[in-house]
Amino acid sequence: MTATVPNIGTPDNPPAAGSTGTRRWRLVVVVVVVLGAVAILAVAGLNRTLVYYRTPTELLHDQTLVGKQVRVGGLVAPGSLQRDGQVARFTLTDGVTDVPVVFTGPINGVFAAGRDALVDGRYTSAGVLDGDELIVKHDNTYRGPDGKRYTPPTIGAAPAGTGRGGR
Numbered sequence: 001m002t003a004t005v006p007n008i009g010t011p012d013n014p015p016a017a018g019s020t021g022t023r024r025w026r027l028v029v030v031v032v033v034v035l036g037a038v039a040i041l042a043v044a045g046l047n048r049t050l051v052y053y054r055t056p057t058e059l060l061h062d063q064t065l066v067g068k069q070v071r072v073g074g075l076v077a078p079g080s081l082q083r084d085g086q087v088a089r090f091t092l093t094d095g096v097t098d099v100p101v102v103f104t105g106p107i108n109g110v111f112a113a114g115r116d117a118l119v120d121g122r123y124t125s126a127g128v129l130d131g132d133e134l135i136v137k138h139d140n141t142y143r144g145p146d147g148k149r150y151t152p153p154t155i156g157a158a159p160a161g162t163g164r165g166g167r
Helices: 022-047 055-060
Strands: 069-076 082-084 086-091 098-104 115-125 129-136
Touching: 055 069, 055 098, 055 115, 098 115
Parallel strands: 098 129
Antiparallel strands: 069 086, 069 115, 082 086, 086 098, 115 129
């Protein structure tokens, strides 16, 4: 008597549920879905943290931005800053083009003419940037109320006068 070996996986005899091949495909599908979800979350998070801004020249040359919310970066032109309470009027420049700005809101203490700044606001048809958020760029040097420059100690450095290299 000859034994016949059944053809597993044929339409007449499908593989048993939970076989190794089926489990492997399920695992592959789950891994692909999880990796796809992680990639989507990573890209979405990156897009929220990236800060793109236009220069005054780019703003002037793109008339599709009129009436829209934009972020513009440049130097606060010397001699252009006028403050009146919570309102500041100044000019942002990139050295080629100047954009007048009217900003209403709290003004940071380091904000001054000659500083780099980013302004979020609506670009009006009159060519004025009506700002509602102001970010001032500054260096990492801390100066105390006395005007002296303070530098944080280097990690691992020995206190002055100990003669030890931080160990």
